[in-house]
Amino acid sequence: MNTTAPAGSRDLPHPSREEIRLEGVLHALSDPMRLQIVQELAAAGGDELTCSQFALPVTKSTTTHHFRVLRENGVIQQIYRGTAKMNGLRKRDLDDLFPGLLDALLAAAARQSARQN
Amino acid sequence: MNTTAPAGSRDLPHPSREEIRLEGVLHALSDPMRLQIVQELAAAGGDELTCSQFALPVTKSTTTHHFRVLRENGVIQQIYRGTAKMNGLRKRDLDDLFPGLLDALLAAAARQSARQN
Numbered sequence: 368m369n370t371t372a373p374a375g376s377r378d379l380p381h382p383s384r385e386e387i388r389l390e391g392v393l394h395a396l397s398d399p400m401r402l403q404i405v406q407e408l409a410a411a412g413g414d415e416l417t418c419s420q421f422a423l424p425v426t427k428s429t430t431t432h433h434f435r436v437l438r439e440n441g442v443i444q445q446i447y448r449g450t451a452k453m454n455g456l457r458k459r460d461l462d463d464l465f466p467g468l469l470d471a472l473l474a475a476a477a478r479q480s481a482r483q484n
Numbered sequence: 485m486n487t488t489a490p491a492g493s494r495d496l497p498h499p500s501r502e503e504i505r506l507e508g509v510l511h512a513l514s515d516p517m518r519l520q521i522v523q524e525l526a527a528a529g530g531d532e533l534t535c536s537q538f539a540l541p542v543t544k545s546t547t548t549h550h551f552r553v554l555r556e557n558g559v560i561q562q563i564y565r566g567t568a569k570m571n572g573l574r575k576r577d578l579d580d581l582f583p584g585l586l587d588a589l590l591a592a593a594a595r596q597s598a599r600q601n
Contacts (some may be wrong), residue, residue, distance in 0.1 A: 389596045390514050393589075397511035465595060471588035472510075478582060479506045 380437060384459065384460045387441030392468075395440035400425060401433050401477050405442060408456040409473050415446075415453035431476050495563060496555060496562050504558030509578070509585075512557035518550050522559060525573040526590050529553045532563075532570035536558050 379476050382391075400423055407421055423430050434454060437443040444455050461469045489566040499508075513519050517540055524538055540547050551571060561572050578586045 389592050390516055390519060394514035395512045397507050399507055402507060451563055465588075465592035466593045468588045471582075471585045475506050475582035475585045 378447075381438060381444060384441075384464065385463065387460065387464055389442035389456075389465065389468075392442055392465075395437050395442045398433065398436075400429075401437055401442075404433060404437060404454075405456065406473060406476055406480075408443065409458070409469075413455070413458070415448075417451050417453060425442040426440060449478045498555060498561055499558045501558075504577065504581055506582065509559055509582075509596075512554050512559045512569065513589060515553075517546075518554055518559075521554060521571075522573065523530075523551060523590060523593055523597075525560065525571065526575070526586075528573075530575070532565075532572040534568050534570060536573065561586070561592035567598075 373462065396405060403423070404421055408416060418430055418434055421430070423433075425433075434445060438445045439461065441457060444457055446453050446455075456469075458469060513522060520540070521538055525533060533547075535547055535551055538547070540550075542550075551560065551562060555562045558574060558577065561574055562573075563570050575586060
């Protein structure tokens with residue numbers, strides 16, 4: 368795994384675009400909490416969000432775990448800005464690797480949410 | 485889980501269309517072998533295939549496990565016809581629940597395969 372963020376002791380490891388695997392992306396999205404995180408990041412339209420901006424009904428350590436799974440599978444980037452860990456969707460990388468996939472996944476997630484409510 | 489196949493002691497349990505969850509579908513497809521199985525079923529164009537028609541580099545019990553994960557998450561149907569267990573993609577159910585998703589997943593899988601070769 369390469370680090371795409373600038374060098375520094377607090378940088379978190381990210382797969383390069385070429386290292387992102389479809390199976391890994393699907394694994395990352397196979398959990399309701401992680402799917403919700405990705406939906407919220409997509410709704411933010413490219414803006415970065417801190418972990419605390421997500422209203423997840425789980426403990427902080429579980430939240431941290433979910434963000435790590437998303438990062439390690441290339442779905443999100445996590446970058447420290449001062450004391451805040453900021454999260455952003457790797458939409459450009461995913462769209463480049465798998466055109467149309469992220470949009471189809473988000474549409475499916477929205478459809479499932481609508482069906483439940 | 486309901487059984488959509490006709491009643492009988494050898495029927496295998498399948499989720500009904502309404503019970504299929506996006507997270508489950510993505511979990512089922514988050515493994516290279518299972519992704520390959522789905523690609524081969526899609527290439528068969530609606531035809532059913534026996535498990536032995538798939539050239540998977542794993543043991544028979546591992547193969548059985550992968551087919552079961554796909555069935556239990558609503559991706560395939562498995563029906564006994566005589567002594568053969570036949571496998572078919574639940575394309576109609578998936579397309580109805582999540583329009584465009586299966587095609588986007590298959591396109592992404594094909595793109596990843598092409599990149600590797």
